[in-house]
Amino acid sequence: MQYFSRWCAVSSLSQDAAARLQAIFVDSQHLPHINELAAYPMQLAILLHLLHRRQFLPQQRTDLYAEYLKTFLDREQTQEKEPLLRQQRRVLEKTHAYLGWYLQAKAEEGKSSGSITRAELRDLLRSFLSGNQEEQALAEEIYSAITDRVLCLVERNDAFEFEVQSLREYFAAVHLFQNLTPKGNGNSRDDGLNALLIRPYWMNVCRFLMGLLAHGEIRGLMGNFKSASRVSAPHPLIRIMAAATLNDRICDDLDDSELREIIDFILEGPGVIFAHDGFLDASGSSLVFGHQAGRSQAVAHLKSRLSTESDPTTRAVIASMLRAHAIPEDRLGRWWWENHEDDSLWLRSAAHLHALHDLSTEQTSQLESLLTADSDPQIWALDTLVEGRHDSNEKSIVELAVRSLNTGAAETIKTRSATTDLEALGVLAADVLEGPYTKGAPLPPRSIYAMQSQTAQRIQQLSGHFQLPPEGSIRPDEWAPYLADVAEAWGQGWILRRVVSMTPAHLDLSALRLRLRNETLLSAVHAESDYRENRSNAQWWKSHFASTTDPTELMLATIAALEIAKPQVIIDIAGVLNAVVEKFTGKMYRTLERALKRDSTSYRIRVLDLQEALRLQTVNLSGRVLWLVWIITNDSTRDRIRNHLEPKVHDVLSAGTNEGIVVLSAAYSTRKLRPEKFKDTRQALRDSGWLDPQQFTSMTLGLAKLVLAKPQSWPVDLVQMAVDKLGAKAAEQTSSLADVAASCSWFRS
Numbered sequence: 001m002q003y004f005s006r007w008c009a010v011s012s013l014s015q016d017a018a019a020r021l022q023a024i025f026v027d028s029q030h031l032p033h034i035n036e037l038a039a040y041p042m043q044l045a046i047l048l049h050l051l052h053r054r055q056f057l058p059q060q061r062t063d064l065y066a067e068y069l070k071t072f073l074d075r076e077q078t079q080e081k082e083p084l085l086r087q088q089r090r091v092l093e094k095t096h097a098y099l100g101w102y103l104q105a106k107a108e109e110g111k112s113s114g115s116i117t118r119a120e121l122r123d124l125l126r127s128f129l130s131g132n133q134e135e136q137a138l139a140e141e142i143y144s145a146i147t148d149r150v151l152c153l154v155e156r157n158d159a160f161e162f163e164v165q166s167l168r169e170y171f172a173a174v175h176l177f178q179n180l181t182p183k184g185n186g187n188s189r190d191d192g193l194n195a196l197l198i199r200p201y202w203m204n205v206c207r208f209l210m211g212l213l214a215h216g217e218i219r220g221l222m223g224n225f226k227s228a229s230r231v232s233a234p235h236p237l238i239r240i241m242a243a244a245t246l247n248d249r250i251c252d253d254l255d256d257s258e259l260r261e262i263i264d265f266i267l268e269g270p271g272v273i274f275a276h277d278g279f280l281d282a283s284g285s286s287l288v289f290g291h292q293a294g295r296s297q298a299v300a301h302l303k304s305r306l307s308t309e310s311d312p313t314t315r316a317v318i319a320s321m322l323r324a325h326a327i328p329e330d331r332l333g334r335w336w337w338e339n340h341e342d343d344s345l346w347l348r349s350a351a352h353l354h355a356l357h358d359l360s361t362e363q364t365s366q367l368e369s370l371l372t373a374d375s376d377p378q379i380w381a382l383d384t385l386v387e388g389r390h391d392s393n394e395k396s397i398v399e400l401a402v403r404s405l406n407t408g409a410a411e412t413i414k415t416r417s418a419t420t421d422l423e424a425l426g427v428l429a430a431d432v433l434e435g436p437y438t439k440g441a442p443l444p445p446r447s448i449y450a451m452q453s454q455t456a457q458r459i460q461q462l463s464g465h466f467q468l469p470p471e472g473s474i475r476p477d478e479w480a481p482y483l484a485d486v487a488e489a490w491g492q493g494w495i496l497r498r499v500v501s502m503t504p505a506h507l508d509l510s511a512l513r514l515r516l517r518n519e520t521l522l523s524a525v526h527a528e529s530d531y532r533e534n535r536s537n538a539q540w541w542k543s544h545f546a547s548t549t550d551p552t553e554l555m556l557a558t559i560a561a562l563e564i565a566k567p568q569v570i571i572d573i574a575g576v577l578n579a580v581v582e583k584f585t586g587k588m589y590r591t592l593e594r595a596l597k598r599d600s601t602s603y604r605i606r607v608l609d610l611q612e613a614l615r616l617q618t619v620n621l622s623g624r625v626l627w628l629v630w631i632i633t634n635d636s637t638r639d640r641i642r643n644h645l646e647p648k649v650h651d652v653l654s655a656g657t658n659e660g661i662v663v664l665s666a667a668y669s670t671r672k673l674r675p676e677k678f679k680d681t682r683q684a685l686r687d688s689g690w691l692d693p694q695q696f697t698s699m700t701l702g703l704a705k706l707v708l709a710k711p712q713s714w715p716v717d718l719v720q721m722a723v724d725k726l727g728a729k730a731a732e733q734t735s736s737l738a739d740v741a742a743s744c745s746w747f748r749s
C-alpha cells in the first residue's frame with residue numbers, strides 16, 4: 001500500500017478520491033489475476049491508472065488483461081513515447097501476439113527460457129511480416145520500437161522477454177484466437193481448445209483463449225471438456241480447467257442449467273475429493289466457487305450427492321464442501337432435518353454439517369434416540385454432539401454425554417471452547433485426566449450459566465473443589481478424599497478408573513480401601529489392585545481377558561497390561577493382546593493410543609523394555625500392539641521395533657491411529673515402502689506433505705489409475721503421486737503444441 005499512496009500523491013488525487021480508489025482496489029485484491037499484475041511496480045501503476053480511469057477493475061481475467069494492455073498502450077500513445085503506436089498500433093499488437101506465441105512454444109519445447117536475442121528478434125520480425133509488403137517495410141521500425149522503447153517486453157541479460165509470464169501467455173492466446181478459424185478440420189477454435197486443454201503447460205493460455213470466446217462458443221465449452229477428458233482421464237486436468245473457467249468469470253452469462261452442467265462435470269465421481277483436497281485450485285486449497293460463478297449450483301449438486309452417497313469418507317468430504325459453499329439462506333440444518341433418517345450415516349452427516357444446534361423438542365428426542373442406538377465405530381457420541389454444535393441442556397442429552405466420556409471419549413475429546421454444557425464437560429474431563437498435579441486453565445466465563453443442566457452444574461461445582469493430595473504423597477488418608485471427590489463427580493467409568501490408575505505405585509491400595517465408603521470407588525480401586533498384584537501372573541491376565549466382555553473394561557485392561565505387567569508377562573500373553581486389540585474399533589484404538597501417550601509423557605509409568613525379546617524373536621506382536629508398545633518403551637526397544645513394524649505398518653494405519661505420520665517414521669527402515677500397501681489409510685494419513693518419494697518404490701501406471709479412480713481410499717500424498725505419475729506419462733506421449741499447429745495448418749504457411 002506504500003506504492004499505492006505514492007502513486008496517489010504523484011497523480012494529485014484528493015483524499016476522498018484516493019480513499020475511494022483504495023477501497024475498490026482492496027476489494028479486488030482477492031482475485032488471483034489482479035494479484036498477478038499488481039506484483040510488479042510498472043504493472044501496478046498501469047492497473048491503478050486503469051482503476052482511476054474506469055473506477056472499477058474487470059472481474060473476468062481475460063478482460064482485465066485486455067483493459068490493462070489498452071490502458072498501457074493508450075498511455076504510451078497519448079504521451080507520444082512511441083510515435084509508431086499512432087500510425088501502426090494494430091501491427092504492433094499483432095506482432096506482440098505472435099511473439100507471445102513464439103516464445104511460449106519455444107519454452108515448451110525446451111529451446112528457450114522465454115527470451116529472445118536481438119539478432120533472433122530481427123530475423124523473426126522479418127519472417128513474420130514477410131507476407132504483407134506494407135507490414136514488412138515496418139519490420140525494422142518495429143524492431144527499433146521494441147528494442148529501444150521496449151513496449152511490453154523488457155531486456156534482461158542481453159535478451160528480451162515479457163516482464164510477466166502471464167502477459168506472454170495472454171498474447172499467445174490472442175494470436176491463437178486471431179488465427180484459428182471458427183470452423184475447420186484440425187484448425188478450428190474447437191480443435192485448438194482441445195489441444196490446449198490436454199497440455200498443462202498451456203493452461204493459462206487456454207484460460208485466456210476461453211475468455212476471448214463469444215457467448216455461443218462459451219456455451220459449447222462442455223463439449224470441449226468432455227472431449228479432452230476422454231483423453232486425459234482419470235487425471236483431473238480437465239476438471240482443473242473447467243474450475244478455472246468459472247473462477248476466471250468466463251461463464252458468468254450462462255444460465256443456471258448450463259452452469260450446473262459444468263459444476264456436475266467438475267464434482268462428479270472422484271471430482272468432489274479432488275476439489276476438497278486442493279487438486280483443482282492453483283493455491284492448493286479446497287475449491288470454493290464464487291457467487292454467480294457456480295456457488296449455488298455446487299450447493300445443489302452437493303445436496304443431491306449427500307443424500308445418496310454411501311461411502312463414509314466421501315460423505316464427510318461432501319458435507320465439508322457443502323458447508324464451505326452454503327450461505328445462511330440455504331438453511332442447511334433445516335434441509336438436513338427435513339431429510340431425517342434413523343441411521344448412523346445420517347447422524348454423522350448432521351454432525352459434519354453442524355446441524356445439531358437450535359433443535360426443536362421433537363428433533364432433540366430424535367437425536368437422543370439416534371445417539372442411544374448409535375454404534376459408529378469411528379466416533380464417540382459426545383464427539384458427534386460437539387462437532388454438530390449441539391447446544392441444548394436437555395438432561396437426557398447431558399447424561400448421555402457423560403456416559404460417552406465414561407466409555408472412553410474423555411481421552412480424545414476435542415472442544416473448540418467451553419460455551420456449552422457439553423463442551424464444558426469435555427474440558428473438565430480432559431483436565432482431570434491430566435492428573436491431580438496438572439491444573440488446567442480455568443473455564444472462561446460463560447453466558448449460559450442460567451440455562452445449565454443440573455448434571456453439568458454438579459460436576460463443575462465438584463471439580464472446582466477437588467481435595468488434591470500433596471505432591472509426592474503415598475498416604476491413603478491424603479488420597480482418599482481426592483478419589484472420593486472424583487467418584488462423586490463422574491461416577492463409574494473411564495474417568496474414575498483412569499484417575500485411580502494414576503495413584504502412586506507405592507500407595508497401599510489395601511489400606512486405601514479401608515477408608516472408602518463409595519461402592520463405585522471401591523470397585524475401581526479393587527480393579528487397580530488386581531492389576532498391580534498380578535503384574536507377574538500371566539495366567540491371571542489370560543483369564544481376565546477371556547472372562548471380560550465389556551469394551552471399556554477391555555481397553556482399561558490393555559492399558560494396564562502394557563503399563564504394569566512385567567515384560568515376560570507381556571511376552572507370554574502376546575497372542576491374547578493381539579486378539580483383543582484386533583477387535584477394537586477405530587475410536588477405541590485412538591483412545592488407547594492417547595491414554596498411553598498421556599501416561600508416557602507424564603512419567604507416571606515405568607518404561608517398557610522388550611528389546612531383547614524382539615532381538616531374539618521370542619515375542620510376536622501384531623502391528624497394532626507394536627505401535628502401542630512403541631509409545632511407552634525406551635529407545636533401544638524402539639530401534640528393535642522398527643524392523644518388526646515396517647511389514648505390519650498397514651495394520652496400524654488401518655486400525656485408526658491418530659499418529660499415522662509418526663507411525664511411518666517409527667517403521668521406516670532401509671527397505672522402500674510400496675504405495676499399494678496404503679489403500680484405506682486416508683484417515684490415518686489425512687495431512688499432506690509427509691511423503692518422501694525416496695522412501696517409496698515407483699508407482700505403476702495401473703496403480704496410479706486405480707488411485708485416481710477412488711481417491712477417497714488413499715492418503716492425499718499418494719493421490720498426488722498418482723497425479724504426477726499420469727501427468728509425466730502424458731507429457732512423454734503428447735507432442736508439442738507447435739508440432740500440432742504446424743501439422744494442422746493453424747497459421748499461414
